[in-house]
Amino acid sequence: DAGITQSPRHKVTETGTPVTLRCHQTENHRYMYWYRQDPGHGLRLIHYSYGVKDTDKGEVSDGYSVSRSKTEDFLLTLESATSSQTSVYFCAISEWTSGSTDTQYFGPGTRLTVL
Amino acid sequence: AQSVAQPEDQVNVAEGNPLTVKCTYSVSGNPYLFWYVQYPNRGLQFLLKYITGDNLVKGSYGFEAEFNKSQTSFHLKKPSALVSDSALYFCAVRYDKIIFGKGTRLHILP
Numbered sequence: 001d002a003g004i005t006q007s008p009r010h011k012v013t014e015t016g017t018p019v020t021l022r023c024h025q026t027e028n029h030r031y032m033y034w035y036r037q038d039p040g041h042g043l044r045l046i047h048y049s050y051g052v053k054d055t056d057k058g059e060v061s062d063g064y065s066v067s068r069s070k071t072e073d074f075l076l077t078l079e080s081a082t083s084s085q086t087s088v089y090f091c092a093i094s095e096w097t098s099g100s101t102d103t104q105y106f107g108p109g110t111r112l113t114v115l
Numbered sequence: 116a117q118s119v120a121q122p123e124d125q126v127n128v129a130e131g132n133p134l135t136v137k138c139t140y141s142v143s144g145n146p147y148l149f150w151y152v153q154y155p156n157r158g159l160q161f162l163l164k165y166i167t168g169d170n171l172v173k174g175s176y177g178f179e180a181e182f183n184k185s186q187t188s189f190h191l192k193k194p195s196a197l198v199s200d201s202a203l204y205f206c207a208v209r210y211d212k213i214i215f216g217k218g219t220r221l222h223i224l225p
Contacts, residue, residue, distance in 0.1 A: 004158075035215075042205065042217035043159075090158055102147065102209055106158030 003027045004107035006091050012113045019078040021110050023091030025071075031094045032074040033104065034058075034066060036087040043090065049074055081114045088112070117142040119208045121216035128196045129224050136191040136219050138206030148189040149207040150180055153218075159205060165189060176200070196223045 003026035013019050023032060034046040035058075045058030047066040055066050063085060065077045078085055091107040118141045128134040140146060147166055151159040163174025170182045180191045191204060201223045206216040 040217065043215040045212075092159075102213060103149065103161055103164060104159075104213065105161065106151075108158050109156075 004091060004093060004105060006089075006107040006110050008110060009108065010111045012115065013081050014115050015082055016080050019081050019112065019114075021076045021089055021091075021112070023074045023076070023107060025074075025091075025093050027093055027095075027105070028071060029093040029095045029105075030071075031102070032068065033092040033094070034064070034074065034076045035090045035092065036060065036085075037090060037109075038087050046076065046089075078112075081112075083114050086112060086114045117146070117208060117210045117212075117214055119206055119214050119216045121204075121206055121219045123219050124217075125220045125222065127222045127224060130198055131195055134193050134196045134200070134221065134223070136204050136206075136221060138189045138191065138216060140187050140189065140206075140208040142208060142210040144210055147209040148180075148182060149209070149213075150174065150178070150189075150191050151205045151207065151215075152176075153203040153205065155202075162191070162204075198223045198225050 005024045007022045033048040035043045037043050044060045046060055046064050047058055049055045049068040067075045089110045092104040094102045094104045120139050122137055149164045150162040152162050153159045162178050163172050165172045165182045173179045178193050182189050203218045203220050205218050
């Protein structure tokens with residue numbers, strides 16, 4: 001999976017608790033992304049980062065925050081988890097430079113269940 | 116606004132037969148187009164991409180895709196399907212941002 005790890009791989013939590021998912025890359029890519037995958041919806045972008053401390057919202061960012069203090073780590077936080085955030089979360093990386101095409105490479109995913 | 120559509124939720128093909136997974140897109144300019152594959156309990160894996168040039172793009176595992184600008188399509192194809200090709204396939208388009216289709220589940224029947 002292109003030097004990308006996600007932790008934890010599985011998590012069960014209760015409504016109202018905070019949850020942090022971690023994405024770690026060894027490729028030194030500039031761009032990092034968080035997606036959620038749900039049946040019937042495909043992949044939807046939550047947040048992305050274009051550098052250390054540089055982040056922006058995706059199409060489903062409500063209820064989520066992110067942080068990137070180092071090139072290799074991108075954290076996704078659910079401040080107060082809800083059942084609607086039960087999903088599989090994928091991290092992706094890419095290198096968008098002149099001549100490249102922003103091919104994204106994905107981590108193995110984190111399955112989150114909110115009870 | 117840019118968009119991408121995969122009109123079939125599921126495609127069934129007999130092993131050894133040719134397969135096609137359809138993708139259409141809508142963007143105002145010249146897009147980059149991608150196909151990804153997802154096996155059970157795994158992340159998406161890059162298969163192939165179209166940037167410019169030859170309309171027929173070859174990728175991993177014997178897959179290819181044909182870019183058709185007039186029909187705004189980028190269908191994924193393989194001449195002879197294998198049971199191991201059974202998976203979930205995603206088309207994606209990038210213009211100012213990348214958008215993924217909802218996925219097509221491909222079943223190859225032995």
